[in-house]
Amino acid sequence: MTAAITLGPLFWHWPAETRRDFYFRIADEAPVAAVSLGEVVCAKRAPFFAPFLPEVTARLRAGGKQVLLATPAVVAGPGELAAIAEAAAGGALVEANDITAIAALDGRRFVSGPLVNLFHEGTLDVLTRAGACRFVAPVELSRPAIARLAAHAPDCDAEVTVFGRQPLAIAMRCYHARAYGLHKDACRFVCERDPAGLQADQLDGAPLLRINGTQTLSAGYLVCLREIAGLLADGVTHLRLSPEHGMDMVAVARLVGRVAAAALDPAEAEAALRALTGPAPWHNGFLHAHPGMDWVAAA
């Protein structure tokens, strides 16, 4: 049993050329089956990368990758509505992160993104009737819950994020602009100064959160390597990585791919990954029905 490795949308705001070059390397070198493009966090960022989108899409497809277009997490203004309309009109499979995108697709096939509240079988029924061909488990889901959902809809692929900082909250207000004393409407794109997010540590200095514009993520990395064999046995078909700054995502993809193919022991993979992440905290609590920030060593 093995699984397709996927690369989720880039949450952070990187300079457009950096972003392009990141995807070029993914296209050429990463053993991933699918890549989600699209701006999920802030519609104001989208125009920077838009000119590079056709080139990046073509390169990824030439590298044998399925290209998906992820839609915004919160849809309230004209920028987000335009992004949804474009995604719905385009040829790529859409990763819907909000009901608005699902409504716009009007029955066409889509991937239910991790920011759609999918917790139980009845909701999955509604989503598959609406056209979902794959669901990405929301961050809070435990392994037993994922197993139940995967078993409930065997025709709908099941995807679980196994690496990256975890998206924990989204707001209409921009906390990045707030931290720099700016207003969201005149933010000068200060979020670009922090390509791995703005640290928000506990008062004793321990890492806790990273602020990314309107989004709040975990400071530590979600790391699920020892859980992969169990997830695959439960019917999970896709394993997702979330792009991170200063991280060799090609190396991460190779590690996860080898663990999924049972060609590498998870403990060895963890040792190799520790060299890549440095001392940052690791989390896997949600999968074990613990507080998400916990690290559950026995799996």
Added chain:
Amino acid sequence: MIRYLELVCPAGTPAALRTAIEAGADTVYCGLRDATNARNYPGLNFDAAELAAGIRFAHDHRRQVLVAINTFPPAGGSALWHQAVDTAADCGADAVILADLGVLDYAATRHPGLRRHLSVQAAAANPAAIGFYRDRFGIRRVVLPRIFALAELAQLVPQLGVESEVFAFGSLGTMVEGRCYLSSFMAGRSPSMDGVCAPAECVRYDPEGPDLLARLGTALLNRFGPDAPRSYPTPCKARLLTRGAEAYPFEEPVGLNAAAILPELKAAGVTALKIEGRQRGRAYVGTVVAAFRAMLDALDRGEDPDAHAGALAALAEGGQETLSAYRKGWR
């Protein structure tokens, strides 16, 4: 009879339900005593018999009762949510307030005659999303997220094809409702699934020298000096280190009070005003509801409502209040 704007008030207990109605609520909303509603705290909420009695009391006074079933069932666990919808229907509730797609589907299929409102927990914030819920599940009203400026509301409300309810008073969450996992990240208890944010049993105040350290789960969320006022360690009201300094990166503790803009909300086409606070005591509910009743009646008579607003200021969270979103949009 609804005067001016429908006043929708919280009832965490049967006593608060009676208090709210006697103080002038047009409508009260409440939840069952389990994880099916977003205020699943000890000592709160209704069992089926209390709900039936509360609805009878309200109907005897020609008022309405809405039942909030606005959390998200866990995998394998939707039976409790289905039962809650059945109970609300059996007790004669005037509407149910729902957020989850699966629960909406159940309610629309099994109880087509039971009026359905879309909870703020669904975070539907544009005509297309709200239209999806309207067309698929027949929702008749949406509780709008607390994110819009007045001008945005005035543009949005007429496009919805359903009634809209907006928050007028109470605690202010800073994240999009129904999409925030900070509490479950730190404490393992989730607003979405467990109906609780930062529950008291996961909060600790540890002395350190003269200070008190406030923790949620293992996360240190604030430190209070000996004479400093203490706030509750809710994740979005945490004091953290950002850019080398202590700060409240999300929001300083403040409450929402829209008393000053009631005519503008009415002009925007809003149907109902919601008072937050099912976790609050009877005295609070009675004071807030009576003040809003007096203001709405004054407006209905063409008078200045300001004379009745004074009672509210002292009740806003942390003694501070804000019109934040409605004045400038929530940016």
